[in-house]
Amino acid sequence: xxxxxxxxxxxxxxxxxxxxxxxxxxxxxxxxxxxxxxxxxxxxxxxxxxxxxxxxxxxxxxxxxxxxxxxxxxxxxxxxxxxxxxxxxxxxxxxxxxxxxxxxxxxxxxxxxxxxxxxxxxxxxxxxxxxxxxxxxxxxxxxxxxxxxxxxxxxxxxxxxxxxxxxxxxxxxxxxxxxxxxxxxxxxxxxxxxxxxxxxxxxxxxxxxxxxxxxxxxxxxxxxxxxxxxxxxxxxxxxxxxxxxxxxxxxxxxxxxxxxxxxxxxxxxxxxxxxxxxxxxxxxxxxxxxxxxxxxxxxxxxxxxxxxxxxxxxxxxxxxxxxxxxxxxxxxxxxxxxxxxxxxxxxxxxxxxxxxxxxxxxxxxxxxxxxxxxxxxxxxxxxxxxxxxxxxxxxxxxxxxxxxxxxxxxxxxxxxxxxxxxxxxxxxxxxxxxxxxxxxxxxxxxxx
Numbered sequence: 001x002x003x004x005x006x007x008x009x010x011x012x013x014x015x016x017x018x019x020x021x022x023x024x025x026x027x028x029x030x031x032x033x034x035x036x037x038x039x040x041x042x043x044x045x046x047x048x049x050x051x052x053x054x055x056x057x058x059x060x061x062x063x064x065x066x067x068x069x070x071x072x073x074x075x076x077x078x079x080x081x082x083x084x085x086x087x088x089x090x091x092x093x094x095x096x097x098x099x100x101x102x103x104x105x106x107x108x109x110x111x112x113x114x115x116x117x118x119x120x121x122x123x124x125x126x127x128x129x130x131x132x133x134x135x136x137x138x139x140x141x142x143x144x145x146x147x148x149x150x151x152x153x154x155x156x157x158x159x160x161x162x163x164x165x166x167x168x169x170x171x172x173x174x175x176x177x178x179x180x181x182x183x184x185x186x187x188x189x190x191x192x193x194x195x196x197x198x199x200x201x202x203x204x205x206x207x208x209x210x211x212x213x214x215x216x217x218x219x220x221x222x223x224x225x226x227x228x229x230x231x232x233x234x235x236x237x238x239x240x241x242x243x244x245x246x247x248x249x250x251x252x253x254x255x256x257x258x259x260x261x262x263x264x265x266x267x268x269x270x271x272x273x274x275x276x277x278x279x280x281x282x283x284x285x286x287x288x289x290x291x292x293x294x295x296x297x298x299x300x301x302x303x304x305x306x307x308x309x310x311x312x313x314x315x316x317x318x319x320x321x322x323x324x325x326x327x328x329x330x331x332x333x334x335x336x337x338x339x340x341x342x343x344x345x346x347x348x349x350x351x352x353x354x355x356x357x358x359x360x361x362x363x364x365x366x367x368x369x370x371x372x373x374x375x376x377x378x379x380x381x382x383x384x385x386x387x388x389x390x391x392x393x394x395x396x397x398x399x400x401x402x403x404x405x406x407x408x409x410x411x412x413x414x415x416x417x418x419x420x421x422x423x424x425x426x427x428x429x430x431x432x433x434x435x436x437x438x439x440x441x442x443x444x445x446x447x448x
Contacts, residue, residue, distance in 0.1 A: 005091045008176035011315045012168070013095045026161065027168040028092065034169075035088050039081035046077035068126060075130035082137035089144040092153060101144055103225065112136020178323040179314070189330045189356075196337045197349060203288045204346050210276055211293040211350065215300045218260055222253065223307040239316075246312060247373035250305060251432040254374065257301035258381045259388070259419045263412075264297035266392040270408045288346045295350015303357035309364035321367055329360040380429055384422045391418060 009031055016024035046053070050073040054066050090102040116132015119125075148154050197204040226249065264271060269290040277286050313322050333356035340348040365371055395414060399407055423429045 004172075004176040004180070005087065008172045008179075008317075008319075009088075010091050010095050011317050012171055012175060013092070014315075016168070017095070023164060023168055026164040027172065030165050030169045031088065031172065032085075035084050036081070039084040042084075043077050043080045046080065047074050050074045050077070071127060072130040075127055076133055079134040079137045082134070082141045086137055086141040086144055089141065089148060093144065093148060093151075096151065096153065098147070098151070099225070101140075101147060105140060108140050109133070109136050112139075175317050175319060178319040181323055182326050185327055185330050189333060192334050192337065193349060193352075196341050197346075200341055200345055200349070201288070203285055204292070204349065207285065207289040207292050207346065208349055210272070210289045211296055214264060214271060214275070214293055215296040215303070218257065218300055219304050219307055222257065223304040226253070226308045226311075242312065242316065243368055243370065243373075246309070246368055247370055248432075248435070249308070250370060250374055251377045252435070253305050253308065254301065254377050254381060255423065255429055255433055257304045258385065259415070261297050261300040262385055262388055263415050264300060265294055266389065267408060267411055268293045268297060270404045270411075273404050274408060291346040292350045295347045296353055298351065299354025299357040302354070302361040306357050306361040306364055309361070309368065313364065313367065318367070325360055325363040325367070328363065329356045332356060332359050376428055377432060380426050384419070384426075387422070388415075388418055 009027070013024050013027055016027055050070040051066070054070045054073060086105070090105060093099075094102050112132040112135055113129065114132070116129040116135075119128035119132065145154065193208065194205060197208055269286065272286050272290040272293060276289065277283075310322055310326070313319070333352040336352040336355055337348055340351065344351065365374060391414065392411065395411060396407075399410065402410075423433065
């Protein structure tokens with residue numbers, strides 16, 4: 001459903017709002033009714049078929065566990081309509097340039113789950129955990145509806161043109177049809193990743209999630225906000241305007257994400273040790289997780305930028321290309337995991353994801369014809385990467401006797417100093433990030 005909102009609803013709604021507000025209103029009414037219908041079907045299935053569904057999914061669980069899981073599923077099914085409508089309303093606000101509620105969804109969910117967990121512990125009733133999830137999304141939806149009402153965006157009519165509704169739904173369906181396959185490809189890739197991880201060893205299954213937490217944090221902090229803004233601001237623009245804006249943003253993203261990827265790659269063991277090495281997380285767990293993290297970090301920069309480019313392709317309604325590029329990159333990912341896991345072990349899990357991201361980035365760069373715009377930045381960053389790796393190797397050799405925490409703190413300081421000096425000394429890189437520095441200086445001046 002999220003894919004259909006990103007790939008169809010937001011781009012079409014933004015275009016219709018600019019060109020034909022009645023068409024935009026008809027599209028919103030149709031999508032609200034469609035999502036209410038889907039939410040109702042899913043809710044009824046989960047609520048009334050929870051016991052049967054739990055038995056299908058967890059055949060090895062004991063009877064007490066199945067009863068508890070079915071009870072929690074019935075409670076959490078109440079959140080399905082709230083979640084689906086909340087997502088739709090959040091994307092509606094994004095289409096009007098309001099991004100705060102969308103960015104805080106995960107935070108509100110976490111607060112609800114934490115509150116539910118505390119109540120479950122205090123009252124010794126696990127169902128409070130499920131109720132925490134439900135009330136988090138109830139609060140989220142009410143907050144969104146109040147915000148939309150204050151903006152004057154909730155204008156649903158009892159009747160509207162059936163022909164216009166049919167036409168806008170046809171345009172929506174034509175737009176989202178290609179990307180409906182993308183989640184299936186992604187879920188298939190995840191399933192194969194789990195299978196390969198289990199073939200490597202039981203430690204690798206959990207280690208994948210531990211390593212992903214580190215790399216996906218970069219995507220969440222950098223690429224997701226850019227993707228949200230890109231969906232609404234770039235929808236309907238001509239290709240030349242999009243290419244110009246993308247070239248400027250992509251250069252900035254490269255200059256910031258390539259150093260971060262290198263830092264994680266060069267300090268993978270220390271990062272895992274500091275974050276996780278306690279309790280049952282032994283040295284074998286550190287070794288496996290750090291190897292996977294090394295593989296992930298090789299393409300972390302490409303993952304952030306390709307995610308943004310895919311969202312821009314969605315905003316341009318080029319969803320058939322999204323399906324093609326995603327399919328090709330996932331097939332390469334799967335091939336690397338299946339062919340190399342015997343020789344590379346856990347590293348193959350991370351390397352497959354990195355190659356997936358790099359191939360996807362190259363394909364999207366070609367789609368936007370951005371090769372010339374990004375080539376010089378990539379060459380300068382590659383040269384800086386060589387110098388940084390050499391510096392890190394010398395540092396590790398000279399400071400091998402100090403503790404992991406002390407070494408990590410020192411390497412972080414050297415990382416910041418090295419890249420600040422290097423970017424300042426290279427005119428092209430310094431010129432590329434000047435807009436960011438100007439914005440920061442402007443905000444400081446205003447606050448002063």
